[in-house]
Amino acid sequence: MTRSEHDSRRRTRLIARELQLAISSPHRTLYFHGESMRPLLIEGDEVVVEPVEWDRIRLGDIITYRYLDRFPTRRVIRKSDSGLELWCDNWPDRLFTATRADVLGRAIARRREGVWLTARDGEWARARRTALRRYLQLVVFPPLYLRARGMAGSVLRRLGLRRRPAGR
Amino acid sequence: MRYHANDARVAWRVVEGEGVLLHAETSGYYGLNQTGTLLWQQLVARPSSVEELGAWVGEHLTGAPEDPAVEVAAFIAQLLQYDLIDAAVPGAEQLAPAQPASFLQADGAEYEPPLVSPFGELEKLILSGE
Numbered sequence: 041m042t043r044s045e046h047d048s049r050r051r052t053r054l055i056a057r058e059l060q061l062a063i064s065s066p067h068r069t070l071y072f073h074g075e076s077m078r079p080l081l082i083e084g085d086e087v088v089v090e091p092v093e094w095d096r097i098r099l100g101d102i103i104t105y106r107y108l109d110r111f112p113t114r115r116v117i118r119k120s121d122s123g124l125e126l127w128c129d130n131w132p133d134r135l136f137t138a139t140r141a142d143v144l145g146r147a148i149a150r151r152r153e154g155v156w157l158t159a160r161d162g163e164w165a166r167a168r169r170t171a172l173r174r175y176l177q178l179v180v181f182p183p184l185y186l187r188a189r190g191m192a193g194s195v196l197r198r199l200g201l202r203r204r205p206a207g208r
Numbered sequence: 209m210r211y212h213a214n215d216a217r218v219a220w221r222v223v224e225g226e227g228v229l230l231h232a233e234t235s236g237y238y239g240l241n242q243t244g245t246l247l248w249q250q251l252v253a254r255p256s257s258v259e260e261l262g263a264w265v266g267e268h269l270t271g272a273p274e275d276p277a278v279e280v281a282a283f284i285a286q287l288l289q290y291d292l293i294d295a296a297v298p299g300a301e302q303l304a305p306a307q308p309a310s311f312l313q314a315d316g317a318e319y320e321p322p323l324v325s326p327f328g329e330l331e332k333l334i335l336s337g338e
Contacts, residue, residue: 048239052228052327056237059219059230060333068232070333087335104335113335147335 054109061104061111061144064089069151072113076128077102080167085152087113089145097124100168102147105138112136113147115168117175129171132178210255210296211284213248218292220248222312229292235330238290243269244283244322246314251287253311255296258284269319276319283322290326 041049064070069086081087081102089104097103097116103124104113114136118125123139149158157163196202213220220229227240227248240248243265250256250264261284262277273279287293 049327051223052237052239053330055221055223055228056230056327056330057333059221059228059237060235060330063219063230063232064333070335073334073336076336089335111333111335 050109057109057111058106058144061089062091064145066149066151066156072150076131077113077115078130080129080164081113081147081150082152085150087147087151088149089113090148092143092146094140094143097143097146100172103138103143104145104147106142106144107138111144112138115171117172117179127171127175129167129174132174135179210257210260210298211251211288211293212255212296213252214292214294215252220252222249225312227312229324230330231291234291236290237327237330238292239325239327241320241323241325242312242317243320244324245312246317247280247283247322248287249311251293265319268314269317272319279321283324286324290324292324 060068061070064087066088069088072081072085072087073083075083092101092103097119099116099119101116102113103116103126104111105124112126114126114128116124117127117135121140123137124143126136126138127134128136147159149156151157159165193202217232218229219232220227222228222245225242225245227245229238229240229248231237246269247261247265250261256264258277258281261280262275265272265276265280284293
């Protein structure tokens with residue numbers, strides 16, 4: 041097989057895998073791998089992903105996107121005109137990005153040990169709220185808090201109410 | 209006899225002029241060359257017979273053989289073998305959907321014998337957070 045034939049086969053396979061994602065349903069589920077989205081999604085969960093229009097993606101949605109030949113599935117924590125910022129519920133220290141063109145779908149249900157949980161259920165909504173709150177606490181608020189503390193310290197020093205830190 | 213694409217069980221997409229088909233139940237996936245893709249689109253758009261497809265090839269593609277129906281018939285036999293098309297119910301052409309704007313455009317395309325290539329079966333798709 042020539043290199044171009046090999047590349048062509050690889051591309052065909054990738055497109056076919058994206059088609060698998062596009063026809064996902066409760067009868068044609070996809071597997072979730074890894075612990076990064078624990079506790080909502082864990083290794084071996086069966087997941088249903090539906091196609092989603094860009095305008096309907098909301099903060100907190102769990103999005104599957106194209107990355108090389110893989111299909112990462114992560115939570116949206118910021119949305120701009122060009123793409124998404126995502127994180128994993130169980131890896132709050134790492135942020136990921138996905139371009140608009142690479143978004144393939146939104147997770148809407150999971151089955152674990154035969155029991156379905158859908159995006160309409162309270163547990164799913166609670167996981168969304170918890171994740172967004174943690175994002176605010178861990179990523180958004182700390183820089184704001186540090187900046188506010190720095191500004192307050194500067195004002196106090198100018199007023200002579202606080203000494204300059206030693207060594208500066 | 210007319211045939212139509214088995215769109216209840218087959219998902220498909222055209223990328224760079226060539227079609228990729230996925231059979232939802234067998235997870236078999238297939239590649240179509242350009243002429244195969246154009247014929248597939250005809251089968252999606254409306255139920256068609258081998259003769260109608262052969263006439264369409266003669267009308268729209270350059271360099272088509274004098275009687276393209278022979279190669280078209282072989283192509284149809286392959287699609288039937290892989291359960292990618294069905295025999296159409298008489299009268300079904302009235303129910304055919306409008307042709308999507310994303311269809312590959314045929315006019316001026318060079319004819320090549322239509323071909324469907326089986327690539328095997330896909331395992332269950334794995335989503336990863338890692």
